[in-house]
Amino acid sequence: MTESIVNAIRTIPELRAQLAARRAAGASVALVPTMGALHDGHCALIERAAAEHEIVVVSIFVNPPQFNDAADLANYPRNERRDIELAAGAGATFCFVPAVDEIYPSGAATSIHVSGRLTETLEGVERGASHFDGMATVVTALLNITAPQAAYFGAKDAQQALVVQRFVTDLHIATRIITVETVRDQEGLALSSRNARLSDEQREQALALSAALRLTAEMIAERRAQTPQQAIAAGLQHLTDCGLEPEYLSVTDAQTLAPASELRGELLIACAARLGEVRLIDNLTVNANREAATVQ
Amino acid sequence: MTESIVNAIRTIPELRAQLAARRAAGASVALVPTMGALHDGHCALIERAAAEHEIVVVSIFVNPPQFNDAADLANYPRNERRDIELAAGAGATFCFVPAVDEIYPSGAATSIHVSGRLTETLEGVERGASHFDGMATVVTALLNITAPQAAYFGAKDAQQALVVQRFVTDLHIATRIITVETVRDQEGLALSSRNARLSDEQREQALALSAALRLTAEMIAERRAQTPQQAIAAGLQHLTDCGLEPEYLSVTDAQTLAPASELRGELLIACAARLGEVRLIDNLTVNANREAATVQ
Numbered sequence: 001m002t003e004s005i006v007n008a009i010r011t012i013p014e015l016r017a018q019l020a021a022r023r024a025a026g027a028s029v030a031l032v033p034t035m036g037a038l039h040d041g042h043c044a045l046i047e048r049a050a051a052e053h054e055i056v057v058v059s060i061f062v063n064p065p066q067f068n069d070a071a072d073l074a075n076y077p078r079n080e081r082r083d084i085e086l087a088a089g090a091g092a093t094f095c096f097v098p099a100v101d102e103i104y105p106s107g108a109a110t111s112i113h114v115s116g117r118l119t120e121t122l123e124g125v126e127r128g129a130s131h132f133d134g135m136a137t138v139v140t141a142l143l144n145i146t147a148p149q150a151a152y153f154g155a156k157d158a159q160q161a162l163v164v165q166r167f168v169t170d171l172h173i174a175t176r177i178i179t180v181e182t183v184r185d186q187e188g189l190a191l192s193s194r195n196a197r198l199s200d201e202q203r204e205q206a207l208a209l210s211a212a213l214r215l216t217a218e219m220i221a222e223r224r225a226q227t228p229q230q231a232i233a234a235g236l237q238h239l240t241d242c243g244l245e246p247e248y249l250s251v252t253d254a255q256t257l258a259p260a261s262e263l264r265g266e267l268l269i270a271c272a273a274r275l276g277e278v279r280l281i282d283n284l285t286v287n288a289n290r291e292a293a294t295v296q
Numbered sequence: 297m298t299e300s301i302v303n304a305i306r307t308i309p310e311l312r313a314q315l316a317a318r319r320a321a322g323a324s325v326a327l328v329p330t331m332g333a334l335h336d337g338h339c340a341l342i343e344r345a346a347a348e349h350e351i352v353v354v355s356i357f358v359n360p361p362q363f364n365d366a367a368d369l370a371n372y373p374r375n376e377r378r379d380i381e382l383a384a385g386a387g388a389t390f391c392f393v394p395a396v397d398e399i400y401p402s403g404a405a406t407s408i409h410v411s412g413r414l415t416e417t418l419e420g421v422e423r424g425a426s427h428f429d430g431m432a433t434v435v436t437a438l439l440n441i442t443a444p445q446a447a448y449f450g451a452k453d454a455q456q457a458l459v460v461q462r463f464v465t466d467l468h469i470a471t472r473i474i475t476v477e478t479v480r481d482q483e484g485l486a487l488s489s490r491n492a493r494l495s496d497e498q499r500e501q502a503l504a505l506s507a508a509l510r511l512t513a514e515m516i517a518e519r520r521a522q523t524p525q526q527a528i529a530a531g532l533q534h535l536t537d538c539g540l541e542p543e544y545l546s547v548t549d550a551q552t553l554a555p556a557s558e559l560r561g562e563l564l565i566a567c568a569a570r571l572g573e574v575r576l577i578d579n580l581t582v583n584a585n586r587e588a589a590t591v592q
Contacts, residue, residue: 012468016470103468104466105465105466107462108465108466109410109411109412109414109462109466110408110409110410110411110432110462110463110466110467111408111409111411112406112407112408112409112467113406113407113408113409114405114406115405115406115407116405118405136406137467140467141466141467141468144467144468144469144470145468147470166403166405166406167406169401169404170400170401170404170405170406170437171406171408171433171436171437171440172308172399172437172440172441173440174312174440174443
């Protein structure tokens with residue numbers, strides 16, 4: 001049950017007033033936080049949220065503190081009109097499109113930090129600890145502004161979803177965190193706003209990310225690898241064979257991100273690689289316990 | 297309009313259920329966060345909260361991360377039965393008395409940091425930056441658990457109140473922060489849970505704190521000091537004359553805590569001093585702009 005969107009909401013008081021009126025009428029509220037540049041991956045989050053809640057707020061906010069690279073921030077694709085149409089089409093009730101100084105008041109000095117492995121490995125290495133601090137701080141602000149029953153995050157950013165679940169648990173934020181499966185194109189490429197920056201040739205090459213992950217997962221699932229290192233080596237080899245510059249390809253515990261010491265339990269296979277100026281990430285999970293291990 | 301307390305509430309789900317029922321009936325909720333060892337200063341917060349809200353939650357939680365000194369944590373006075381009676385007498389509806397692992401779930405790794413002068417000066421020097429991180433984190437958790445319309449803090453911890461207002465603003469927490477004037481005994485000593493640890497003789501000496509603040513304030517108000525430094529020197533002299541070991545006596549902007557470069561505007565005069573093993577703080581504000589400057 002959703003309504004059509006007329007306009008973007010730009011201020012916190014207006015969003016709160018709109019939501020208070022709906023809540024008073026008994027509606028439940030979901031939040032889908034985005035940085036815009038919406039694609040079918042975001043639409044899957046919005047559709048799922050709309051299936052489970054009467055009111056869906058899609059926030060569109062490119063958050064400066066979570067970019068460690070000024071060029072990446074400047075080049076991040078923005079197309080507000082198109083984003084709002086896509087969000088509405090997927091079932092959004094409101095698009096919240098605040099300016100930077102609406103989210104960060106004058107003199108803002110607060111940040112949220114999750115310590116330990118969840119933020120220090122994988123994306124935390126290349127993008128810096130401040131990437132996750134910036135993400136955690138803005139997501140907390142958006143949760144406080146919207147006070148949703150549930151918030152939806154993509155499994156493609158698996159580490160981000162784990163960090164969000166961690167601080168939501170620790171700070172007792174009364175919102176359920178829902179992670180939604182990665183959406184891929186027909187050839188297996190995980191949808192990403194950054195894909196728009198790939199040349200046709202790079203787009204072909206980028207297929208190596210999901211292929212390398214599937215290869216690694218299959219080696220684990222079919223017991224062809226005896227150790228995590230063997231499975232990782234095969235995946236990395238595939239990436240470099242295809243001309244990518246891998247940053248990491250890891251096999252870790254899917255909840256703690258501790259490096260897998262053996263091929264047991266729910267494992268996350270994650271990788272990051274560069275194609276020229278574009279940095280892409282992807283991941284799969286595999287349950288190595290089952291009789292016939294399953295890849296997701 | 298308050299109700300009598302029967303029992304302490306020890307779990308988050310029970311507190312949330314109780315509050316949800318009252319909210320559904322239209323009640324507004326206030327929070328008074330305390331570390332127990334209640335005195336008339338806390339009771340003044342509770343009474344003010346009860347005058348302005350139907351439901352008053354008093355939390356009693358000695359928060360380990362905000363103690364930099366294990367002995368201070370171990371010696372912090374605890375008397376739950378008495379605290380609950382005092383809170384009920386002052387108008388509390390519920391006392392929330394969680395165990396440490398109710399507030400900090402297994403694997404907790406999240407902290408909130410306010411950067412800059414608000415946390416780096418005065419109490420931030422002696423007690424360390426982690427003191428305010430610990431306070432900010434637990435207050436955020438308590439605000440998220442209780443979701444109050446307003447939360448009440450004592451002006452005696454002036455810097456704490458400024459830090460709370462900063463992160464509540466920055467994180468868009470939908471709670472008004474109310475600061476309530478310091479309660480003093482008949483001789484001017486600011487009430488503090490730590491006063492219980494003073495000997496009779498030390499209690500006499502401790503009067504020098506408020507006396508030194510009044511002296512400093514009067515020198516500003518009556519234009520007897522030409523510079524902040526002159527006023528500060530007089531206050532410090534009084535402390536040492538009375539046998540106290542002053543840690544600091546400062547004259548700063550009352551909002552930013554920037555050291556006052558001239559005697560203008562709303563100024564905070566704050567001091568910390570030791571009497572043997574006990575560390576005490578106190579403060580006054582003075583408006584140096586007015587024709588006849590006023591001390592509060």
